[in-house]
Amino acid sequence: GAGVSQSPSNKVTEKGKDVELRCDPISGHTALYWYRQRLGQGLEFLIYFQGNSAPDKSGLPSDRFSAERTGESVSTLTIQRTQQEDSAVYLCASSLDFPGEQFFGPGTRLTVL
């Protein structure tokens, strides 16, 4: 399909391990966003990439979280030394430009034991 894809769909890890979550945006979309949704909460903004501009990292909760994007393609969200409070669904979205409509992927459900 032509939608936003994310992998893996589910990830179970042990506390203290590092995890990498992947997002493939819609082809041609210049803007890419990461959000997370913890149980019973709304979606929480993490980071935003727009073309070659410096990313907006204002939503990253700690320095254990980082994200990269190569050009206008794949993005990887990395969480180092995972904690139990990192357990959440991590959602990626892309838009054709800013501030265009955001199309969301199905999310990665991360469980930290």
Added chain:
Amino acid sequence: DQQVKQNSPSLSVQEGRISILNCDYTNSMFDYFLWYKKYPAEGPTFLISISSIKDKNEDGRFTVFLNKSAKHLSLHIVPSQPGDSAVYFCAARNTGTASKLTFGTGTRLQVTL
């Protein structure tokens, strides 16, 4: 600091009746508001939006109303259908200064036969 609030976690409506989902916000700098619909194990999908220069926007069975003085918006679905059963998220943005969407915690709508 929950800037976008959806105070009703759930709502049950009979098929054919009107569903009214409410959302309140505290940030007066928000100038664009959106509603997203989310089915289980899927990402949110855009439903309808409204700019702060309007007080109403209609798209088929869906109408969004904005009351800026009360910092309140609502989504009306008429007539409600069983396929409308999902979680509905209200989101807001300050287009000029912020790239991110700020989401509410969602309202689970159940449309019964």
